[in-house]
Amino acid sequence: MSKKALRPPGAQEAGHFLASCIRCGKCAQVCPYRSIKVASILDGLSMMGTPYIKAREIPCYVCMKCPPVCPSGALDRKLLQKQDIRMGTAVINKNTCLPWQGTLCRSCYENCPIFDEAIVMDNELRPVVDKKKCIGCGICENVCPVEQAAIMVRAKGDT
Amino acid sequence: MIIRLLRRITQFSTIALLIAIPLLNLRGIDVLAGSLYSLAVGPVWITDPLSGLQVLITTLTADTALLLSASLPVAFALAFGRVFCGWMCPQNLLSEIADHLQSKVGFERPIKLHTTALPRYAVLAIILVSTLIAGFPVANLISAPGIISVQISEYVMAGAVGVELALIGVIIFFDIFVIRRAWCNFICPVGGLLGIFRTAKTLKVVYQRETDQCIKCGACVKACQLELNPMGEKIYPLCHNCGDCIAACERATGKNNPLSFRF
Numbered sequence: 001m002s003k004k005a006l007r008p009p010g011a012q013e014a015g016h017f018l019a020s021c022i023r024c025g026k027c028a029q030v031c032p033y034r035s036i037k038v039a040s041i042l043d044g045l046s047m048m049g050t051p052y053i054k055a056r057e058i059p060c061y062v063c064m065k066c067p068p069v070c071p072s073g074a075l076d077r078k079l080l081q082k083q084d085i086r087m088g089t090a091v092i093n094k095n096t097c098l099p100w101q102g103t104l105c106r107s108c109y110e111n112c113p114i115f116d117e118a119i120v121m122d123n124e125l126r127p128v129v130d131k132k133k134c135i136g137c138g139i140c141e142n143v144c145p146v147e148q149a150a151i152m153v154r155a156k157g158d159t
Numbered sequence: 160m161i162i163r164l165l166r167r168i169t170q171f172s173t174i175a176l177l178i179a180i181p182l183l184n185l186r187g188i189d190v191l192a193g194s195l196y197s198l199a200v201g202p203v204w205i206t207d208p209l210s211g212l213q214v215l216i217t218t219l220t221a222d223t224a225l226l227l228s229a230s231l232p233v234a235f236a237l238a239f240g241r242v243f244c245g246w247m248c249p250q251n252l253l254s255e256i257a258d259h260l261q262s263k264v265g266f267e268r269p270i271k272l273h274t275t276a277l278p279r280y281a282v283l284a285i286i287l288v289s290t291l292i293a294g295f296p297v298a299n300l301i302s303a304p305g306i307i308s309v310q311i312s313e314y315v316m317a318g319a320v321g322v323e324l325a326l327i328g329v330i331i332f333f334d335i336f337v338i339r340r341a342w343c344n345f346i347c348p349v350g351g352l353l354g355i356f357r358t359a360k361t362l363k364v365v366y367q368r369e370t371d372q373c374i375k376c377g378a379c380v381k382a383c384q385l386e387l388n389p390m391g392e393k394i395y396p397l398c399h400n401c402g403d404c405i406a407a408c409e410r411a412t413g414k415n416n417p418l419s420f421r422f
């Protein structure tokens with residue numbers, strides 16, 4: 001895991017998040033899907049105890065339970081609408097994505113919680129991510145049937 | 160003796176709470192959540208003041224909810240002293256048990272230090288400066304109660320503990336074999352900060368000279384794992400009001416014991 005780990009919804013940008021997260025683990029505790037994991041000291045000194053999400057294993061199902069419990073504001077407590085979160089942006093690898101290679105597949109499109117907005121199908125029925133609408137939850141990455149997910153979430157701040 | 164019993168109950172209740180929280184969370188009950196860094200009891204949030212202070216330093220902004228929740232333990236410390244350390248901290252409980260076992264075996268530790276709060280303040284200062292430079296809460300890398308509580312939750316929720324727990328092993332090893340109660344007395348930044356919050360009215364162990372019932376048995380001094388002398392003048396901020404000296408005094412002198420808690 002790098003410093004550009006996928007953080008829970010409402011997380012401040014990387015530097016501010018590391019500065020204000022007090023590593024209490026509350027967000028991971030209240031996550032009903034166990035999506036939020038707690039980083040170990042082996043991930044780096046500044047990472048120890050911070051929450052992260054591995055979308056391919058368990059994505060964020062945007063239930064929005066975690067932002068309001070954050071004691072330090074590392075997760076924006078005022079964030080209540082799933083459309084407003086920006087954990088990152090999904091990026092499609094057109095070289096492996098089935099529809100882009102000519103096979104029918106609608107997995108990411110159908111499972112996207114910002115349905116028919118963050119991921120739309122173009123007129124040749126290929127998925128396209130709307131960067132402005134994508135919230136970075138990673139559900140698409142989780143459901144992608146390609147062995148190495150053809151759609152992956154790039155965490156906020158990762159270039 | 161009632162003090163000792165009450166304290167043990169409080170100490171073990173704290174551990175029980177730390178186990179109960181993730182167990183409840185696993186079943187979808189979130190009324191209780193958190194660790195000893197920050198605890199949510201329904202709508203009431205209680206945050207470790209050291210964590211709050213560090214976030215203040217790193218972000219240079221005052222999050223109202225954070226400061227409010229961190230002020231609760233501060234108010235508690237102003238009223239009752241460092242009872243968090245003496246009555247709740249799981250590291251203190253572990254160190255107490257280790258010290259007790261060590262005294263049963265009874266070998267001499269190689270280093271004996273005069274107990275003073277200065278090293279603890281130095282550690283606290285170094286940590287706060289590092290926090291400012293590194294830009295993240297450095298104390299939470301070594302905050303023993305925080306680490307124990309988070310790892311208990313990790314064990315219950317994820318079925319495994321992190322290597323962070325090795326620190327607790329090192330502390331106990333050091334306490335047993337090198338310097339008696341070294342962590343609590345000389346290093347712990349959490350206790351160091353809590354010790355700052357004192358007034359003349361804060362709960363303290365008082366020797367009542369007028370009753371003059373002291374039989375000079377020294378049981379109180381022997382009872383103190385932190386090697387403080389409650390008959391001496393300055394035991395604060397090192398004393399964390401565990402009350403073991405009072406219990407020992409009561410055992411030696413009977414009901415009208417000259418040592419007691421007073422505001």
